[in-house]
Amino acid sequence: MTMLIERMSYDNGEAIPYVDSRIYSDRGIFEEEVEKIWKKVWLVAVHESELPEPLDFRTMTLAREPIVIVRGSDSKLRAFLNVCPHRGNLILRQPSGSLTVGEPSGNANHMTCMFHAWQFDCFGRCVDIPRAKAGYQDRLRKEDIALKQLPCEVAHGGFVWVSLNTKVGPLSEYIGPAFDIMREELDTEPLTIFHYHKAIIPSNYKLWHDTNSEFYHDYMHYFNRATSMQQKGYFERQYTAFPNGHCTVGSMEVKYDAYQGAQDRVLSFPGMPRNGWKMVDLFPGATYNIRGSSLRVDTMTPLGPDRVMIEFRGLGLKRDTPDEQAQRVRDHNTIWGPFGRNLHEDLLGITGQGVGMQPGSTPRRILHGRRENNTIHDEIGMRHFYKEWERRIGRSPNDPFPETQTAAE
Amino acid sequence: MNVVAKPELKSLDDTIRETIYRACLLLDDEKFMEWLALCAPDFSYRITTYSPEIRRPMTWYEQDVAGLKGMIEMLPKHNTDHGRLTRHVTVYAVDSDPARGEAKATSSFACYRTMLDGINSHIDSGETQLFLIGKYYDRFRIDEHGPHFIERNVFLDTRRLDKGSHYPI
């Protein structure tokens, strides 16, 4: 192997591409990623069905910035920095709720900062500053104060996308054709959320995206070996790479009944064959995964070089009857819930990688070199991601610190 | 006055309590098939919770007896960590109806995980962490063989389960 791996630029098409393990563990690189990637691009934040009514809100933290998404009295979704312009307190503190409920120090229909009771309306405008005239005379008026508004779009199955970059281009430009493979499933009729859970894992966020971007690890999942790898069409599934680091995986027909106790999926999505399976991996850290009856969407919040929060959502069709939704929930959770067969295994996989590449460990080479004509066990999805990473960070993933030590074989 | 307590027949409520505790011991020992023997053929098992994020109740796991048996038989084929789960349970309330041969019970539980290879076994093995807390809502049918579980709803307060689990709680 030593002979085959030369010190050269990442994925030049000849040797076995690899990355330096420090891209998964170095604190400085992590900070560069936050600034150059996470604060610059479009990120999936929540699904529109999580805040269905006017004045519903949903909070989150993107790249360390507290954000609130509010559905206005005009039903439009807007994103604001959830930080008070007075003295920097967090304004809305619960994960979700309705502004129609009054707060101890503020009125209903407002976002109130509990500290000194500055109040804001659903458009982010400041509507009350207690004793403003007495304290600020004419130097500051509520009309001059507003929450910082952020770019926000609803798209691709009704998800709410936010960017911390006020100069970001349109979402459609960032995504390009990456959702073409799923357009019918996502956008024929409204979707609704039925599942949410989160995990914090002592590992680097990119390792989760790598897992979502390669299927060679189906060897870890008995469920997938039985229902997919041993079935027709599996090895023909194709990866397609798109601009800006996104990629997709084409469908196959999964044979669920090849796993004892699992059943064929009865429900599906518009345009999706029963038991079909498609994926869209989005740079830098989200995955849409439709398997038969449920759509799973993973979003990541990197917390440090060796710590990531992953949120998992499950969705079906808004028009589902309660029985149909219950069926989708069962299908989803058999493999993807916190007690599901696959998710637990996937999370253990990246936990082990977190131990193998912890901050300060000796730099090592991590192989990204499987080539199988872009089919299912090809690692093209990962390599495509790291080319975009290289472009944005300005470092080579296989030689991130050219001035110092290189990764051992 | 005779202050020595007379041995009395166990009350039905005591028997229900004992059945819940016995179920926990069997689950702690990973004797899942023996645990299922405490359940009626029409037993249903669910793990549920409520998400304040999406403001909806959620069912995270749902199986009947056949499903549970299949899941247990498949465990050796699946990868998992080898931490052991230990349940600490207090039965808070038992409502039994001997005439109808039915009972309900509400118990509070904490489930701890004693780690072996969960993260880095050299460092973590032997450490016990709180995995989750919640309530058991159990229903029983009582016949001449005693009480059998016909329903268990494991309602979780803990919603961040991180790497999760392959085992019933």
Ligand code: FES
């Ligand atoms: S910090 Fe918000 S009102 Fe003072």
Ligand SMILES: [Fe+2]
């Ligand atoms: Fe997986």
